[in-house]
Amino acid sequence: MVEVTMADPVNTAASGKTVLTVENLQAWYGESHILHGIDFNVKAGEVVTLLGRNGAGKTTTLKSVMGIIGKRTGSINFEGQEISKAQSDKIAKLGIAFCPEERGIFASLDVRENLMLPPTIRPGGLSLDAIFELFPNLKERLNSQGTKLSGGEQQMLAIGRILRTGARFLMLDEPTEGLAPVIIQQIGHTIARLKSEGFTILLVEQNFRFAATVADRYYIVEHGKIIDGFANAELPQNMEKLHTYLGV
Amino acid sequence: MSINLQALFAQLLVGLINGSFYALLSLGLAVIFGMLNIINFAHGALYMMGAFAAYFLLNVLNIGYWPALIVAPLAVGIFGMILERTMLKWISGLDHLYGLLLTFGMALIIQGVFQNYFGSSGLPYAIPDLLKGGMNLGFMFLPIYRGWVVIFSLIVCILTWYLIERTRLGANLRAATENPTLVRAFGINVPRMITLTYGLGVGLAALAGVLSAPINQVRPLMGADLIIVVFAVVVIGGMGSIMGSIITGFALGIVEGLTKYFYPEASNTVVFVLMVLVLLIKPSGLTGRAA
Numbered sequence A: 001m002v003e004v005t006m007a008d009p010v011n012t013a014a015s016g017k018t019v020l021t022v023e024n025l026q027a028w029y030g031e032s033h034i035l036h037g038i039d040f041n042v043k044a045g046e047v048v049t050l051l052g053r054n055g056a057g058k059t060t061t062l063k064s065v066m067g068i069i070g071k072r073t074g075s076i077n078f079e080g081q082e083i084s085k086a087q088s089d090k091i092a093k094l095g096i097a098f099c100p101e102e103r104g105i106f107a108s109l110d111v112r113e114n115l116m117l118p119p120t121i122r123p124g125g126l127s128l129d130a131i132f133e134l135f136p137n138l139k140e141r142l143n144s145q146g147t148k149l150s151g152g153e154q155q156m157l158a159i160g161r162i163l164r165t166g167a168r169f170l171m172l173d174e175p176t177e178g179l180a181p182v183i184i185q186q187i188g189h190t191i192a193r194l195k196s197e198g199f200t201i202l203l204v205e206q207n208f209r210f211a212a213t214v215a216d217r218y219y220i221v222e223h224g225k226i227i228d229g230f231a232n233a234e235l236p237q238n239m240e241k242l243h244t245y246l247g248v
Numbered sequence B: 001m002s003i004n005l006q007a008l009f010a011q012l013l014v015g016l017i018n019g020s021f022y023a024l025l026s027l028g029l030a031v032i033f034g035m036l037n038i039i040n041f042a043h044g045a046l047y048m049m050g051a052f053a054a055y056f057l058l059n060v061l062n063i064g065y066w067p068a069l070i071v072a073p074l075a076v077g078i079f080g081m082i083l084e085r086t087m088l089k090w091i092s093g094l095d096h097l098y099g100l101l102l103t104f105g106m107a108l109i110i111q112g113v114f115q116n117y118f119g120s121s122g123l124p125y126a127i128p129d130l131l132k133g134g135m136n137l138g139f140m141f142l143p144i145y146r147g148w149v150v151i152f153s154l155i156v157c158i159l160t161w162y163l164i165e166r167t168r169l170g171a172n173l174r175a176a177t178e179n180p181t182l183v184r185a186f187g188i189n190v191p192r193m194i195t196l197t198y199g200l201g202v203g204l205a206a207l208a209g210v211l212s213a214p215i216n217q218v219r220p221l222m223g224a225d226l227i228i229v230v231f232a233v234v235v236i237g238g239m240g241s242i243m244g245s246i247i248t249g250f251a252l253g254i255v256e257g258l259t260k261y262f263y264p265e266a267s268n269t270v271v272f273v274l275m276v277l278v279l280l281i282k283p284s285g286l287t288g289r290a291a
Helices: A058-066 A088-093 A111-116 A128-134 A136-140 A151-163 A181-196 A208-214 A232-246 B005-036 B043-059 B065-086 B096-118 B144-166 B168-178 B180-185 B190-216 B222-237 B242-262 B270-281
Strands: A018-029 A032-043 A047-051 A071-078 A096-099 A169-173 A200-204 A217-222 A225-231 B134-136 B141-143
Touching (some): A018 A058, A018 A200, A032 A058, A047 A058, A111 A151, A200 A208, B005 B222, B144 B168, B144 B190, B168 B180, B180 B190, B190 B222, B242 B270
Parallel strands (some): A032 A225, A047 A200
Antiparallel strands (some): A217 A225
């Protein structure tokens, strides 16, 4: 089993080598300073969840890793490469795939085109059949306009299309937001399945109950900083603290 | 009143020819606007450069009409891509007004340079041998070159539509028009796509210029005269739609032609009257998205 030490929460659920290390990450939207020094890491094969209140900086953290925040400083190291200065298309080609909170389904593309949009960056991605096995709804709606899908189907499309590319590091921003419980369950199964197939997942969630079903480790983001972190096994003794952090 | 069919068809043909140029030019403008969010006022000057490129190819390098149909749009398209990389790139994300002023300035400079060397009168460009002469269709006499321009323009428009609406590359383009940031985060080189898109739009304008050379002669201000009508066409059709700009281009050419037959006095203003009406009733254009 995983070894757990409170002194170094960062290295608890270690199952493989570290693939992403973020150190002292600061980021700005225009003039407003959003991230004030984010430190965390993700190891190969883990599901790591960033928790925190609205506006804490979770989404900005993902966008900074993806390279779509204009101004960022500090260090982001992915598989040994420093990417904090890189453009997002280069970062994507290193094997990081991003599923944004607003899902980013294109209205002028049908479902098939949406699915085929992200280019294959390396071999080993899921085949279309494998994606349809995960999300059978998509197969039936291949010729529909992307934005004509229900919210749940759009989320499936947004996740499904990044599984094709061969990227093994997925960043999912609030994949359960606004969805019905049965769909949330389906997405939970999908994440578990991807994890079992060796994908590494960095998740942002407001829905803590959902996160608890899939995550190996948690980091708490507040005011643009990581203020705490623990492994899933330590969850029971941290529940009270967590309620204070999240204000639930 | 009795209808003189011969004259009516002749004006319809003129309308179709003009419609071909409107369609090719407004198509390029729509493609550029979609991707770069720039209203390309240099379009008329680049159309003129296409005609001049054909003229130079023939008179300097002795390269005729048929190769020029490919070489001139390529050359002017590359010139356009250089403009995009060196100037337009820097104003992306700014208000439309900046793009409008910059491209308008480019148009004035390009036209000024050509006027300086070639004056304002036209240079002749001969119809290629294969397309000389005409056909008697029974109801009218059809000059072959004009028929060719209409059919070839239509084919190019439909191919462009197919490229954008039905291919993988086109899907990338449409997606990047909607959300360039996310498309880039998927690993697609969006800045390169923007440059190529500008090159494509400019190439279409240059192609129209080559097609026009044997009909309208080659003049530094040929684009400046045409582009005003083309912008009215674009306003009527709406900026957003590829098929919309093609159909509106041809349709307005025909409307102009019919007006020339039925009420010649209004033929120069009918497009602008329609533009005013469309702006009053549907400001985003007949097929356009609301801005």
